[in-house]
Amino acid sequence: MIDEQLCACGCGETPRCKTSRFVPGHHRRGMIGPLHPLWKGEIRKDGRVKVYRREHPRADRNGYVQRAWLVAEAMLQRALFPSEIVHHKNRVKDDDHQLNLQVLPSRSAHMRLHGVEDGTWRRFQRFHGEQHGMAKLTDVDVLTIRRLYTTAFTKQLARELGQRYGVGATHIRKIWRGTLWMHDLEPSQC
Numbered sequence: 001m002i003d004e005q006l007c008a009c010g011c012g013e014t015p016r017c018k019t020s021r022f023v024p025g026h027h028r029r030g031m032i033g034p035l036h037p038l039w040k041g042e043i044r045k046d047g048r049v050k051v052y053r054r055e056h057p058r059a060d061r062n063g064y065v066q067r068a069w070l071v072a073e074a075m076l077q078r079a080l081f082p083s084e085i086v087h088h089k090n091r092v093k094d095d096d097h098q099l100n101l102q103v104l105p106s107r108s109a110h111m112r113l114h115g116v117e118d119g120t121w122r123r124f125q126r127f128h129g130e131q132h133g134m135a136k137l138t139d140v141d142v143l144t145i146r147r148l149y150t151t152a153f154t155k156q157l158a159r160e161l162g163q164r165y166g167v168g169a170t171h172i173r174k175i176w177r178g179t180l181w182m183h184d185l186e187p188s189q190c
Helices: 069-076 105-118 137-153 155-165 169-177
Strands: 042-044 049-051 064-066 086-087 101-104
Touching: 049 069, 064 069, 069 086, 069 101, 086 105, 101 105, 137 155, 137 169, 155 169
Parallel strands: none
Antiparallel strands: 042 049, 049 064, 086 101
């Protein structure tokens, strides 16, 4: 009787060749996370510390979760909402102490916070009217166009005003309808 060697993963199958210890594809089976011989407990990626928690809802495909998320959830005593962002106050991504973490409701709030800290918040603001860098019309031009709308509206007039101010007739009609330049304009600006 020939002794058949079974697969080393413990599945009970026999390898194809006598010199092989594993059935094809079984050599890494069960070597995930703490079962892997090179397991160190956590990994650092992009400066962030990740911990192996396969059962966590925010775990990546390899089963790792950012340690900052785990600390924030322990602080709040609840799971983080999908939209919530964990901010590192001192901007050191691997410093996950409770006093260094702040949970923000959204990415936009996080960007706003960074902009305020950097003094660059103005570049995130939305500018309206003349203050917008790409504006072709001034507030006075828009008030003039709206005043003409109250007197007579024709497609020909929209084309002429568009040529005069360097914009399309559609742009003029949208100003008349109030779908463009919706911010408040003072009549005294005219």
